[in-house]
Amino acid sequence: MGWNAFGTTDTYIEQSSISPTLNVVSPKWFKLDANQLVISEADARYVEWAHDSGKQVWPLFGNTFDPDVTNAILSDPIKSKKTINRLRDILVQNDIDGINVDFENMDMKNKADYVNFIRLLKAALQPHGMLVSVDVSRENPDPNWSGCFDRRKLGKVADFIIMMGYDEDIGGGGHVGSVAPLPWVEKGIQLLLNDVPARKVMLAIPFYTRDWVTDLNSRKIHRTDLALADVERIITDKGLVKKWDPKTKQNYVEYIEGNEKHQIWVEDENSVKLRLDIINKYKLKGTAAWLIGQDTPEIWQVISSF
Structure with missing residues (x-):
């Protein structure tokens, strides 16, 4: 799976055409909103292109990292139901295959609310054959960026759990260093597998680094x-x-x-190969990449041979 963001439908099509190995695309189309509940940028043209190219579409549904708006929706059963129904209607209308829920920086008090929201979302989408994937951080000491996820319960109600295997430096590390040291990533997968079966786990890898x-x-x-x-x-x-x-x-x-x-700790074909080896080693479902369009041709050569 590859995420699309910060571009147009035309750029997404161009970026996502680079490799046939990319079989799920996730355009950043939906965001939680206090007033409208769901703001949508869905484009049927991209869905049609993806389906014609043999790709599924699981758009990203984010909370813009806003804990107050997230709490206002998740803690209110009526607003949660309306949000889910609105999202379902948009997905059905656009013949979309699933959803990728990326709620981050949530208050710990919404931990159970979030599990219930995903459970209700799955129930609403399942009759339409749509899949629900949920992004979680690699476990770290921060309550809002890690402790807010009940990984075990999310793993029971969602189809897939995607571990964002990056940002160690701002996810409890707080030091100059790699975005995603391999031992840190592998340990994160080991911890996640204590809660979620491997057949449901995907490892997200970075197509970026930091200077x-x-x-x-x-x-x-x-x-x-x-x-x-x-x-x-x-x-x-x-x-x-x-x-x-x-x-x-x-x-x-x-x-x-x-x-x-x-x-600069360089992310290249050498480190990507080792990340893919983790997927094989633990028999995970697959991989995801943030962000399509930031890659190099060499990266796709490695992924294509995976």
Whole structure:
């Protein structure tokens, strides 16, 4: 599965045409709203293209990381039912195959509410043959970004649980480093499998990394997200040589420009191959990628041979 976001239907079609291995697309089309309940950007043209290309469509339904709006909907049975019914009607009208629910940064008090919401959503969509997948973070100490998910119960009511195997640095790590060190990802899968059967688990992998920039005078640090294609251009333009980092199981580059030191843990075909090996090792359902369009051709060569 691959997510589409921040583009148009035309760009989504172009990006998602890159590999026949991509058999489920998830355009970022729906978001929770306090007034309208569901704001939709569904486009029947993309659905038609996907079906003609042999791909299923599971649009992303997000909560824009807003805990207050999420609580207002999830804690109110009437609003929850109306939200689910509105979403179902849009999905049916557009001949969509399923939904990918991406509610993040929720209050711990909504933990049970969220499970009930997914249970009711599944009940509403099942008669139409639609699948429900739910995104969860890799377990970490943060209550709103991790503790809000009852992974065991979500795994019972949803068709698939997708572990977002990235953002260790902002998911309880809080340090300069890789977006997704392989040992951290594998441990996360092991923890998730304590709660959810492997046949329901998908591993989401990053098609991005971060440039960590340290001001050598002030020692202040800031970071910038980079698409994988951008990283390869930087490496080529600056004549950098990748070095293998055995701790993260990734390549690594660094360079100094002016008074700034740049550090990049590189996501490339080598690290993606190791992530896919985890899927085979634990017999998971499959993989997902954030974000289609940020990849390189080499990545798809590895995925196609998976």
